Amino acid sequence: MKHALSIFGFTILVSAFYWYVSLWVPQKRTEPPEDIAISQDLTTDEMVAIGEEIVAGKGTCLTCHTMGDHSTTLRFPDLDNIGAVAATRVEGQDDVAYLAESMYDPNAYVVPGFVAGMPLVARPPIALTDDEILTVIAYLQSLGGTPTVTMATTLEGQGQSVAAEQAAPVAAGGNRDAETLFTTYLCNTCHSLDGSPLAGPSLQGVGGRLSQAEIYESILDPDATIAEGFAAATGTMGTLLNAVGFSEQVSAQELQSLVEYLSGL
Numbered sequence: 573m574k575h576a577l578s579i580f581g582f583t584i585l586v587s588a589f590y591w592y593v594s595l596w597v598p599q600k601r602t603e604p605p606e607d608i609a610i611s612q613d614l615t616t617d618e619m620v621a622i623g624e625e626i627v628a629g630k631g632t633c634l635t636c637h638t639m640g641d642h643s644t645t646l647r648f649p650d651l652d653n654i655g656a657v658a659a660t661r662v663e664g665q666d667d668v669a670y671l672a673e674s675m676y677d678p679n680a681y682v683v684p685g686f687v688a689g690m691p692l693v694a695r696p697p698i699a700l701t702d703d704e705i706l707t708v709i710a711y712l713q714s715l716g717g718t719p720t721v722t723m724a725t726t727l728e729g730q731g732q733s734v735a736a737e738q739a740a741p742v743a744a745g746g747n748r749d750a751e752t753l754f755t756t757y758l759c760n761t762c763h764s765l766d767g768s769p770l771a772g773p774s775l776q777g778v779g780g781r782l783s784q785a786e787i788y789e790s791i792l793d794p795d796a797t798i799a800e801g802f803a804a805a806t807g808t809m810g811t812l813l814n815a816v817g818f819s820e821q822v823s824a825q826e827l828q829s830l831v832e833y834l835s836g837l
């Protein structure tokens with residue numbers, strides 16, 4: 573009888589969970605940002621305007637970066653003066669070369685006082701094209717500096733972009749394995765598995781710290797409980813996962829395998 577009751581209880585828990593997921597999925601549905609047409613004869617001023625839109629939209633940059641907030645608890649560099657700072661970061665690199673590297677090869681140089689965690693924005697799921705990156709650089713230069721790039725500027729790293737269609741994530745209902753999900757949805761840019769600090773807590777041993785239910789919750793509703801020491805990053809995980817379409821694209825089965833994988837760590 574006791575056994576039957578516990579199976580009954582478990583069934584209720586599982587159904588309650590799927591009910592919760594089904595509520596959550598449509599609620600958080602966001603429209604993918606519309607592609608902005610980029611012609612090759614844009615003026616630099618027009619590039620700045622388009623770059624600004626991309627930074628706030630498709631680029632997801634503002635889910636992590638602030639503009640004009642220099643509080644010391646930030647986990648991501650503030651960008652409001654990046655046009656002036658960029659030329660001073662790495663000896664021998666001018667502002668354009670530095671900004672290109674920060675997008676095509678972000679871990680080549682990690683800003684002092686911060687930890688790695690800048691995603692490869694030229695790769696899916698963010699998948700900025702080379703032309704889009706040029707406009708973003710024009711906009712970043714305009715923040716405290718003078719934009720000099722044109723659509724004809726060539727950058728170190730150009731040609732590495734992989735269009736979203738070429739490496740499109742499998743649509744909802746798919747059955748990708750947990751490790752694929754962990755990199756596809758950028759979990760690995762914020763979470764290490766070996767204890768080293770990134771923008772989010774290391775998930776080494778997370779299965780010993782959190783129950784499976786707590787892991788589900790921390791993925792579906794990251795701000796319900798904030799991991800100790802990460803108050804300054806409140807909101808970044810949920811906003812970024814939303815921006816890259818996690819809730820629309822990941823099936824219940826995939827989510828479950830991700831939770832089981834983390835739980836086993």
Ligand code: HEC
Nearest residue numbers: 631632633636649674678681682683686687688689690693
């Ligand atoms: C997931 C969070 C995240 C997102 C999204 C993100 N970045 Fe970053 N970014 C970081 C982190 C962390 C650093 C600091 C580590 C480093 O230098 O690589 C950084 C560093 C930078 C720097 C160097 C800043 C400096 O002061 O030298 C630039 C420039 C930058 N990001 C631009 C962007 C742009 C443009 C986008 C959007 C296309 C973007 N980032 C999206 C996390 C993020």
Ligand code: HEC
Nearest residue numbers: 757758759762772773790794797798799802805808809812
């Ligand atoms: C933009 C950075 C970022 C991304 C991307 C991200 N996370 Fe997080 N995550 C955080 C931060 C910051 C926290 C701590 C704050 C909080 O609890 O909300 C966190 C908390 C967690 C926790 C709770 C950890 C603990 O010790 O309490 C889990 C589990 C987790 N994330 C899993 C994931 C998974 C799985 C993905 C990918 C599907 C992911 N995260 C993507 C930043 C991120």
